[in-house]
Amino acid sequence: MRSRWLCGKRGIWLCAVWVVTVFCFSGALRAQTTIRVGAFPNITHAQPMIGKANGWFEKAMGPNVKIQWTSFNAGPSAIEALFAGAIDMTYVGPNPAITGYVRSQGEALRVVAGTASGGASLIVRSDSGIHKPEDFHGKKIASPQLGNTQDVALRAWLKAHGMKSQDKGGDVQVVPLANPDQLTLFLKKELDAAWAPEPWATRLIHEGNGRLFLDERDLWPQRQFVTTHLIVSTKFLREHADLVKNWIRAHVELTDWINTHQPEAKKLLNQQIQKETSKALAPAILDEAFGRLQVTYDPVRNSLLTSARSAYDAGFLGRQMPDLSNMYDLSLLNQVLAEKGKKAIQ
Structure with missing residues (x-):
């Protein structure tokens, strides 16, 4: 009788352990999120290229976040992918971002950080x-x-x-x-x-x-104009602000690392360009090209507004100059900069 009671007690205990284990495991699975990110294989996209090469973003985002990268040749293709729901965020130039913002009547995307100036x-x-x-x-x-x-x-x-x-x-x-x-x-x-x-x-x-x-x-x-910045779909930003902030934090930290470790950074950048285009850049070309740009997290907002006027004059933005006042959401970027004791971006 006592033996049967002990077996029953042990069985209940094992059952409880099994239930807790399954619950925790299934909870971990539910917590895993995929971030789908677009980028181009060129040096004006240094952060995503280097981040791909050394796993910077994977390490920063942690094991519960899977990163799915998509490569594009030019900005309009990346914007179409964002519209189609194929990506959640992308590194892209200012004019395709403006066009996407206007086409969606300001609903589809937000600029959350800068990437490169010049180049x-x-x-x-x-x-x-x-x-x-x-x-x-x-x-x-x-x-x-x-x-x-x-x-x-x-x-x-x-x-x-x-x-x-x-x-x-x-x-x-x-x-x-x-x-x-x-x-x-x-x-x-x-x-x-x-x-x-x-x-x-x-x-x-x-x-x-x-x-x-x-x-x-x-x-x-000041010889500064936005060449590339980071945009996020408003839906993803609204639903996963914590993940976007973590990404921006990693982006800022990687930007600082690139600017203080340029020889190593350029080596990694060239390795990734070779991986995606099947051809590495000659060292002289890489050095000269990199010298014509600045890797930055500042989106250089004023230059985008000038580019918007040029796009409108060229007939790309419709019959009326669009209102771009809500195109930027730098709140998460500035939270990260405040945490690091850096000056806020206006």
Whole structure:
């Protein structure tokens, strides 16, 4: 009788342990979240590229967060993926972000941090006959994609110098071409110039018989303008503010690490670029290209507003200049900066 009672007691105890174990395990499974993040394989996306290479974000976010990365060639494609619910956040240029914000009537996305300033240039083929702005009349110029950040910058620059693209009644042929195709056409002498992000601008110089005509930094106050920033879908931001804050914290810490460990950072960046594009950058190209940009968490808000005006003038934002006053949500970034004793971003 006593033996049966002990067995029964032991059975109840084992049952209780099993129930608690299953409950804890299932709770852990429920707690796991996937963050789907977009980025481009170029040096103006240094934080996500280096973060992929050394697992920085995985370590920072912890074991209950799975990170799913998606690579894009240009901004509009990343915005479409955000709209489709295929990604939750992405590193992207300002003009695609503006377009996405406007198309969704301010509902789809928020800018939560900066990523890079600078890192785009107007490169001309050395034997194109281009020596001054007036020489661009009748020429063929490429940008990475219609409506992307460099495309808008190119059209604004042409307008500032009294020129228009052919689709606007002018004589300058502006063609959207993926960055690798720009290099190919430079070598074939079928393209006169390109407004390109790094490292492609430097590659056009070193590998495509190109010449630096204009460093875009020279057009901006303090030579600072947003090239890349981090945007998050408003739905994900609303539902997972804690995860977004943790990501931003890791992003700020990685930005600081890159700026204080540049040799190691550039090595990791090059490794990831090679992994995604099958070709590493020559050290001289990497060094020169990296020297034309600043890795930062400041989104350089004022430059985006100027870019928005240029995008509107180019016909990309509809019939009325949009209100972008709610496009930024820097509250989580500033919370992180306050924790670290850093100055808030306005």
